[in-house]
Amino acid sequence: MPVxxxxxxxxxxxELVETRIPVCNSLNKDHCLTEEQVDHIAxxxxxxxxxxxIYQQVDQxxxxxxxAAGLEDEAAxxxxxxxxxGDIEPKPGREAELTRREKAMKEFEMVDLxxxxxxxxxxxxxx
Numbered sequence: 001m002p003v004x005x006x007x008x009x010x011x012x013x014x015e016l017v018e019t020r021i022p023v024c025n026s027l028n029k030d031h032c033l034t035e036e037q038v039d040h041i042a043x044x045x046x047x048x049x050x051x052x053x054i055y056q057q058v059d060q061x062x063x064x065x066x067x068a069a070g071l072e073d074e075a076a077x078x079x080x081x082x083x084x085x086g087d088i089e090p091k092p093g094r095e096a097e098l099t100r101r102e103k104a105m106k107e108f109e110m111v112d113l114x115x116x117x118x119x120x121x122x123x124x125x126x127x
Contacts, residue, residue, distance in 0.1 A: 004083050013042035 017038050033041070108123040 013045040014038055017041045017045065 017033075019040075053065055107126055109126050110121045111124045113120050113122055
């Protein structure tokens, strides 16, 4: 499988409409759309939906990056981490740190703190 540097978004409107039907029909669970009706809605999506919000978000990121162009590290202007194809984990030199963390985790056990509305796991040192 080749690796491309370009990013693309593909939207299957028929699948999207079928996925969103239960959300739109939360009050009337008996209503179901036929395949032809789904196709009709998907066609309307293809012809009527605009990508204005995506364009605005891309423009905003471009402005933020250009505003920070005077910085020494331009990548710091936006949260950007290039894809690391073929990278190995752990990175060389980190084995000792990961081994130290594993040993430290053996000193702790995870326990549940429970409230009426939430539950959270926290580490507790073993005796």
